[in-house]
Amino acid sequence: MENGLRNPSETTGKVITCKAAITWGPGEPFVIEEVRVDPPQKMEVRIKILFTSICHTDLSAWQGENEAQRAYPRILGHEASGIVESVGEGVMDIKKGDHVVPIFNGECGDCLYCKCEKTNMCERAGVNPFMTVMVNDGKSRFSCKEGKPIFHFLNTSTFSEYTVVESACVVKIDPDASLKTMTLLSCGVSTGVGAAWNIANVKAGSTVAIFGLGAVGLAVAEGARARGATKIIGVDINPNKFTKGRAMGITDTINPRDFEKPVHECIREMTGGGVDYSFECAGISEVLREAFLSTHEGWGLTVILGIHTSPKMLPLHPMELFTGRVIIASVFGGFKGKTQLPNFAKECMQGVVNLEEFITHELPFEKINEAFQLLIDGKSVRCMLHL
Template sequence: MSSTAGLILTCKAAVAWEAGKPLIIQDVEVAPPKTMEVRIKIKYTSLCRTDLYFWESKGQTPLFPRIFGHEAAGVVESLGEGVSDLEVGDHVLPVFTGECGDCRHCRSDVSNMCDLLRINSVRGVMLADGQSRFSINGEPVNHFLGTSTFSEYTVVHSGCVAKINPLAPLDKVCILSCGVSTGLGATLNVAKPERGSSVAVFGLGAVGLAAAEGARIAGASRIIGVDRSSKRFEEAKKFGVTDFVNTSEHDRPIQEVIAEMTNGGVDRSVECTGNIDNMISAFECVHDVCQ
């Protein structure tokens, strides 16, 4: 058992008090984990555009004060009652799309949208008791996506924790908890391109590069990166991208450009920007008959 188990810990955290206003690094009290919860000492955390999106709070329900962050790696500091699959000292990744292991989605081979732990961007409290584990001078601070990794310590549901090999460098694998697994998983587990096939990847940010890597691993022979910045092509080549289309250089629908490049369209496409126009292009650039 950890020497700090059961104690309220004081640590530094980056707290967002208002939408779009600078985060403030300050002392935060972190309560011990309750039933089916884990307290993690965060070693490394990265910044995802999703954090920025909810920090700006444009089009979402504002929920402040709040501790953002969801791409991270750390070490288990203490366990709440009922947690049996983790131990103090385990190296872990917090995961915002958790799995209870018992619901219909967790038992399904085609879905992981857990009934209990699926993404809920407007919940700022823990499920066990409807309260926050963060506070400043006795006043609660909201959680974010059940992870809140912009804090030296955080408390998450045990179903939102992935145990990893202790030899894995935490400063590198922290992005596996979001960007890499999202893009790589979408390609390998959903798109499932066949060896020798063609794949279009829309958006060459972290998620898009991971999607391209997934296509490369699957053995795709042609991987077309689509982005509005030509500077990204050189880096994308390292992840298997063979061709590049700059959307800003064409005055006709990009799906037509890709169809022309590929004699009717690609075998698979992966959209990694969240832009509706790109979604349409990604759908329409795939050929409609077997080739």
């Protein structure tokens, strides 16, 4: 094997049999089974996954919290890194042997969205939780030994030794970069840092409140710290997260359970009227309201990052928007994956963002169920699985 790959000449154009973690139903333990992975078709790439980690979107999908994610059997996972094993017809910017990270929100480069500087959405390869098969032919590239199809997840399906993704969802990175740390750019770190840089455009000397100190919230803190924010308030009901938060830029902490009054009132008192920017990273409507009201009247900006699976509408009265506050949502931190992520990766290599701090645990791929339990128990930020 070269660079962790089977001999490409032996596998190119052929079905590969490998191990994958399959979920057969909501909340059921992952089962490591042999699967068949078809060759990549037109504008597709087959990747040998070397590292994959787990985020709350994987957790909510596994638990079946959203109807869009209830498709079984399925291979979850969307945060990973690896080496290209082969490419399909028409793929010009990626070749076998390239070091890459798959991304759930792709960039085809040709559609109206990709050509617009105002968005990082993509008409063909944008994030779509309802998509369970490949775009080209509406079929899966995974199957059981018996031939039963296995569904895809968020354009990536990284809980497998090999996966097939749209070329629009594959980002080539510097071969000198650590694949282990680059894994974090597939989702969490890019989402959080990008929200601070690209969406909010946090300014030096500003004040920030972050609601929810998981990996995305901590990435927001890293991004705000790198931009020179002077007060970064971390809000979470798990005080065990505060130590890690302080190591990553958090200057002040609030546990809502320690106060009888609403959190937004506490933050207004701490900041003389409210923060310049707030980030909602919990996916809870009541938290979103607190985040919105914690910003300063006249110019406060709230960025929604949490995934809201509840059918509840926004917990805001229309007149509350007439105070000058603004609310906006962000997908993948506003990054256009293929054109902007490589430069962000270089900045991370230069130490602008400390990626190592996010990795709190490492386990072999076969212990994926233990990794999920660490996340459920609030003990891990990112558990890195080695394939």
